Amino acid sequence: MQHTLIAIVENKPGVLNRVASLFRRRNFNIESLNVGHTDRKDISRMTIVINSEEADARRVEANLYKLVNVLDVHDVTNQPAVIRDLALIKVKAGIDQRAEIANLASIFRGRIVDVAAESVIVEITGTEDKIESLVELLRPFGILEMVRTGQVAMLRGGYEPVRHTPGAGSNGFHPEEELEVD
Amino acid sequence: MKLSGAEILWECLVREGVEVVFGIPGGANMPIYDAMLKYPVHHVLVRHEQGAAHMADGYARASGKVGVALATSGPGATNLVTGIAAAMMDSSPVVFITGQVAAHLIGGDAFQETDVTGITLPITKHNYLITRADEIARAVREAFYIARTGRPGPVLIDICKNAQIEKTEFVYPEKIELPGYKPPRTAPKKDLIKAAQMIKESKRPLILAGHGLLISRAYREMQELAHRAHIPVAMTLLGIGSMPASDPLNLGMMGMHGEAYCNLAIQNADLLIALGMRFDDRVTGNLKTYAPHAKKIHVEIDPSEVHKNVVVDLPLVGDLKAVLTDLLPYVEEARHDEWFAQINEWRADTDERDIIYWPDDGKLYTAHVIRSIWEATNGQATITTGVGQHQMWAAQYYRFEEPYRFITSGGAGAMGFGVPAALGVWFTDKSRDVWVIDGDGSFQMTQAELATIVQEGASIKIAIMNNHFLGMVRQWQEFFFESRYSATYLSGPDFVKLGEAYGIPARRITKPEEVMDALRFANQTPGPVLLDFWVEQEEAVYPMVPSGADLHNMIRRPKRQQVASAQATS
Numbered sequence: 128m129q130h131t132l133i134a135i136v137e138n139k140p141g142v143l144n145r146v147a148s149l150f151r152r153r154n155f156n157i158e159s160l161n162v163g164h165t166d167r168k169d170i171s172r173m174t175i176v177i178n179s180e181e182a183d184a185r186r187v188e189a190n191l192y193k194l195v196n197v198l199d200v201h202d203v204t205n206q207p208a209v210i211r212d213l214a215l216i217k218v219k220a221g222i223d224q225r226a227e228i229a230n231l232a233s234i235f236r237g238r239i240v241d242v243a244a245e246s247v248i249v250e251i252t253g254t255e256d257k258i259e260s261l262v263e264l265l266r267p268f269g270i271l272e273m274v275r276t277g278q279v280a281m282l283r284g285g286y287e288p289v290r291h292t293p294g295a296g297s298n299g300f301h302p303e304e305e306l307e308v309d
Numbered sequence: 310m311k312l313s314g315a316e317i318l319w320e321c322l323v324r325e326g327v328e329v330v331f332g333i334p335g336g337a338n339m340p341i342y343d344a345m346l347k348y349p350v351h352h353v354l355v356r357h358e359q360g361a362a363h364m365a366d367g368y369a370r371a372s373g374k375v376g377v378a379l380a381t382s383g384p385g386a387t388n389l390v391t392g393i394a395a396a397m398m399d400s401s402p403v404v405f406i407t408g409q410v411a412a413h414l415i416g417g418d419a420f421q422e423t424d425v426t427g428i429t430l431p432i433t434k435h436n437y438l439i440t441r442a443d444e445i446a447r448a449v450r451e452a453f454y455i456a457r458t459g460r461p462g463p464v465l466i467d468i469c470k471n472a473q474i475e476k477t478e479f480v481y482p483e484k485i486e487l488p489g490y491k492p493p494r495t496a497p498k499k500d501l502i503k504a505a506q507m508i509k510e511s512k513r514p515l516i517l518a519g520h521g522l523l524i525s526r527a528y529r530e531m532q533e534l535a536h537r538a539h540i541p542v543a544m545t546l547l548g549i550g551s552m553p554a555s556d557p558l559n560l561g562m563m564g565m566h567g568e569a570y571c572n573l574a575i576q577n578a579d580l581l582i583a584l585g586m587r588f589d590d591r592v593t594g595n596l597k598t599y600a601p602h603a604k605k606i607h608v609e610i611d612p613s614e615v616h617k618n619v620v621v622d623l624p625l626v627g628d629l630k631a632v633l634t635d636l637l638p639y640v641e642e643a644r645h646d647e648w649f650a651q652i653n654e655w656r657a658d659t660d661e662r663d664i665i666y667w668p669d670d671g672k673l674y675t676a677h678v679i680r681s682i683w684e685a686t687n688g689q690a691t692i693t694t695g696v697g698q699h700q701m702w703a704a705q706y707y708r709f710e711e712p713y714r715f716i717t718s719g720g721a722g723a724m725g726f727g728v729p730a731a732l733g734v735w736f737t738d739k740s741r742d743v744w745v746i747d748g749d750g751s752f753q754m755t756q757a758e759l760a761t762i763v764q765e766g767a768s769i770k771i772a773i774m775n776n777h778f779l780g781m782v783r784q785w786q787e788f789f790f791e792s793r794y795s796a797t798y799l800s801g802p803d804f805v806k807l808g809e810a811y812g813i814p815a816r817r818i819t820k821p822e823e824v825m826d827a828l829r830f831a832n833q834t835p836g837p838v839l840l841d842f843w844v845e846q847e848e849a850v851y852p853m854v855p856s857g858a859d860l861h862n863m864i865r866r867p868k869r870q871q872v873a874s875a876q877a878t879s
């Protein structure tokens with residue numbers, strides 16, 4: 128099944144590479160990985176969607192924790208969360224098709240953001256299902272090009288993030304009290 | 310005060326308590342080597358960077374302190390790779406410092422440019438690419454901290470040449486800021502109480518003692534637990550030394566070449582208490598049939614190890630020393646006499662089969678040589694090994710009473726570990742009695758470090774178990790490939806002459822009656838000694854759990870009478 132994880136990471140060179148390398152090394156299959164800025168310049172946020180068994184999702188989470196630049200990981204699968212994907216779809220459209228396409232797009236709260244002689248670009252934001260439905264409706268016109276951002280997710284207000292990894296989060300120790308070796 | 314990046318590096322190393330480093334200079338780290346001359350750090354010039362890596366690793370394993378190895382860019386750094394991987398697999402705290410081409414040349418395939426942080430990403434706990442002098446102090450501070458805390462491991466710092474040369478204000482970062490790095494400390498109280506309850510209810514408990522007990526210095530707490538609740542202890546290869554071999558609760562080594570009674574105890578236990586071990590395939594065999602009757606408690610500092618290979622009933626994530634210390638007050642005294650009676654029955658059968666109790670038949674067996682080394686060193690030596698049959702026999706027949714005395718490459722199984730690791734061990738305490746029990750194949754992989762040993766005047770005794778074979782591979786060919794010996798015979802060289810070429814007194818031993826005399830010679834000769842034991846060529850290590858087989862389906866040692874009759878007919 129699909130699991131959606133949020134990783135809060137330090138915004139440092141190579142962090143994306145570390146995360147991607149982890150997936151490759153541990154043989155985890157990612158469906159989508161989205162990285163972007165947060166309100167803080169020094170922190171980025173990743174939304175990771177994997178298609179795997181429960182146990183593997185836990186392993187991804189625990190392994191992410193092991194990366195020194197990863198600050199927090201939580202699981203929004205089956206949680207009250209806002210999950211969005213953005214797609215740009217370039218559709219073949221002459222003058223006669225534009226109105227119909229604009230109509231379809233607006234049913235899905237999408238819109239036309241570019242018009243050329245032979246094509247239009249439709250922008251749509253929403254859940255995966257919604258985007259896929261629109262794509263299917265646009266397919267008969269001829270899809271010339273398409274891009275999707277992959278999922279981004281955010282827990283709804285008033286809910287606590289779910290962390291599965293034992294020992295993660297609050298249990299950390301501070302440098303001053305590091306383990307003494309006798 | 311303004312210092313060059315290279316000077317800042319040494320300032321920081323000295324502050325970390327570094328007394329010895331192992332390495333080789335080259336174009337991209339010459340400023341580091343030049344600055345080194347001003348600092349009170351002893352440099353050991355190795356002959357191959359793999360040697361430097363294993364030395365730093367051996368130093369770290371024997372002392373718990375962070376080892377340090379240096380190399381230049383490109384081939385210097387790539388030569389470290391095997392050693393880095395070995396340190397990673399066995400959670401050994403080593404800081405590797407490599408030179409890199411100048412920052413403005415990076416990505417342009419400059420002379421001796423290799424993407425070392427890229428190559429070592431999966432085999433380090435963390436790594437750094439440093440392009441400016443003012444990044445060095447913080448990186449070194451963090452690297453040592455990351456290397457030695459939590460689950461220890463290697464950290465690599467790749468320093469561009471311009472950063473070594475540039476001058477900048479030196480400010481030592483007293484505080485470490487690693488918001489994403491918080492090793493867990495101890496388990497929640499309710500889980501500790503639950504663990505104690507599981508121990509109390511168990512009739513056939515068993516402790517699986519791993520390397521974590523040594524790393525966390527928690528072996529005394531483990532011994533206390535075992536004695537208080539009367540629990541037998543099975544050790545992993547790297548857990549050896551966590552309980553004295555002579556302790557009646559100690560069952561010895563588990564796994565592929567573990568004792569039969571030890572593996573049978575695992576398969577029949579109703580509770581496994583796994584301490585700082587990771588259920589590697591070499592100790593579990595077939596996971597589907599592994600310890601089928603046992604509930605499992607797993608004490609482990611690395612959360613990603615929990616449920617990785619074996620799904621456990623109760624994970625206690627935290628530092629072993631803290632968890633065991635917190636657990637002990639809840640553990641009640643108990644007796645498990647029936648369980649021990651059962652184990653002792655299995656044990657009697659094992660003893661009867663054991664080669665060590667055979668009378669002298671005129672042949673030189675590795676097991677006997679190793680037992681003699683144990684006697685000649687009063688069981689007090691620190692032993693390093695290569696990888697192969699001799700390594701397994703060393704684990705079986707040298708009886709370790711103390712921790713940190715058996716230093717071997719477990720997870721990576723890196724041949725060539727023995728000689729350089731021994732030199733690293735020697736540097737932790739020069740009065741230490743250090744022996745290498747090596748294979749003729751493993752020895753040749755890093756034998757160039759004999760020169761380093763001589764140059765350093767290190768008193769290291771090297772005993773080569775020379776079976777003229779890549780013995781362990783030969784054994785697998787014998788058992789699983791119908792004795793087709795493909796590329797496993799080794800014809801030479803003459804190790805005695807080789808030793809002498811390096812200025813090392815050396816002897817060849819071919820008969821059992823020569824063994825004790827040669828060991829006396831080694832003990833009485835100051836400095837390094839090399840002993841070339843021509844042991845039986847086609848002996849096999851028993852028992853053996855074939856790779857992936859059920860842990861209880863071991864190939865047992867042939868019974869004595871069977872061996873005797875087999876010999877009579879051959």
Ligand SMILES: Cc1ncc(C[n+]2csc(CCOP(=O)(O)OP(=O)(O)O)c2C)c(N)n1
Pocket residue numbers: 695696697698699700722723724725747748749750751752774776778779780781782
């Ligand atoms: C670097 C490396 N290459 C190959 C192997 C595979 N291997 C495992 S044991 C072994 C034979 C070791 O021979 P030797 O050192 O003579 O020890 P013996 O088994 O004969 O005691 C080999 C080739 C390895 N572990 N490490």
Ligand SMILES: [Mg+2]
Pocket residue numbers: 697748749750774775776777778779780
């Ligand atoms: Mg050999």
